[in-house]
Amino acid sequence: MKNTDISVIIPLYNESESLQELHDQICEVMNKNDFSFEIIFVDDGSNDDSWKVIEQISSKNKSVRGIRFQRNYGKSAALNEGFNKANGNVVITMDGDLQDDPDEIPELYKMITEENFDLVSGWKKKRYDPLSKRIPTKLFNFITRLVTGIKLNDFNCGLKAYKYKVVKSIEVYGEMHRYIPVIAKWAGFYKIGEKVVKHRPRKHGKTKFGFERFINGFLDLISITFVTRFGRKPMHLFGMLGSLLFFAGFMIALYLAYAKFFLFEYKMTDRPLFYFGILAMILGTQLFVAGFLGELISRNSQDRNKYLIDKTI
Ligand code: UDP
Numbered sequence: 001m002k003n004t005d006i007s008v009i010i011p012l013y014n015e016s017e018s019l020q021e022l023h024d025q026i027c028e029v030m031n032k033n034d035f036s037f038e039i040i041f042v043d044d045g046s047n048d049d050s051w052k053v054i055e056q057i058s059s060k061n062k063s064v065r066g067i068r069f070q071r072n073y074g075k076s077a078a079l080n081e082g083f084n085k086a087n088g089n090v091v092i093t094m095d096g097d098l099q100d101d102p103d104e105i106p107e108l109y110k111m112i113t114e115e116n117f118d119l120v121s122g123w124k125k126k127r128y129d130p131l132s133k134r135i136p137t138k139l140f141n142f143i144t145r146l147v148t149g150i151k152l153n154d155f156n157c158g159l160k161a162y163k164y165k166v167v168k169s170i171e172v173y174g175e176m177h178r179y180i181p182v183i184a185k186w187a188g189f190y191k192i193g194e195k196v197v198k199h200r201p202r203k204h205g206k207t208k209f210g211f212e213r214f215i216n217g218f219l220d221l222i223s224i225t226f227v228t229r230f231g232r233k234p235m236h237l238f239g240m241l242g243s244l245l246f247f248a249g250f251m252i253a254l255y256l257a258y259a260k261f262f263l264f265e266y267k268m269t270d271r272p273l274f275y276f277g278i279l280a281m282i283l284g285t286q287l288f289v290a291g292f293l294g295e296l297i298s299r300n301s302q303d304r305n306k307y308l309i310d311k312t313i
């Protein structure tokens, strides 16, 4: 068991006006519930006064730590760095803009420690965001549920709680913070819960994500699905598709040859099917080669025999 009950990780980019208030609210909740805790502010290369505010806060409170990136790397990077540095039994992430409510912390903590969840994700059932964001978000969550089979209503809530072991076992990169429950599940942490949380309107500053979030989100979903399912065995996907395609092309060629010699006389190039057949054989071969190359790359990767061990005796 660790000595610290809770680590609160706060990724932030230009949120100077909110940080002091957020800190005060968190401390109040922690002290009321007698938790030992640390707050880790991860300043994602802000160009406002955020870092100065963090320095001030931490000079007065020993439980406050800060990490500052040289430049803006994105929320996923900030979370990942926070995960690496966290010491608490339970790790809680929340946004730095006061939209998440620290009052939810005790209940989240209880769900991890007593109900034994690996991960609990907040659900902003009643959202205080503009409609232009709420509607695409609904679609986004619907598709993610469909593709991943994880029954969460709100994948991208900044407020989440994790077991210590979970954050030390997963890696969040690129823009993958939207899919942390997916990453966790595929790493073998199946007990994923959800809690309705209070959401608040943004008080200061403005949102850091524009409409491109949805397009990037879906691209990321495709890559993460591909990488987890076929990353270690690319041949199973490409090889299968390639073989099927090649086989279809070959059968077409066979049929055309048979028809020409035994059924009726015609010019090969007059038959559209001829081009189909050739195309299918060429594409099939290429897919097959792609699978083969993928296989060579994954055989040579350093992670090819990296597994997460749950227990040993
Ligand atoms: N954030 C970050 N790096 C970035 C963009 C955002 O650390 O490059 C932080 C941001 O400061 C906030 C959290 O991620 O604490 C969520 O961002 P935001 O509130 O803009 O997202 P929204 O609530 O609009 O989804």
Ligand code: MG
Pocket: 095, 097, 099, 202, 207
């Ligand atoms: Mg926000």
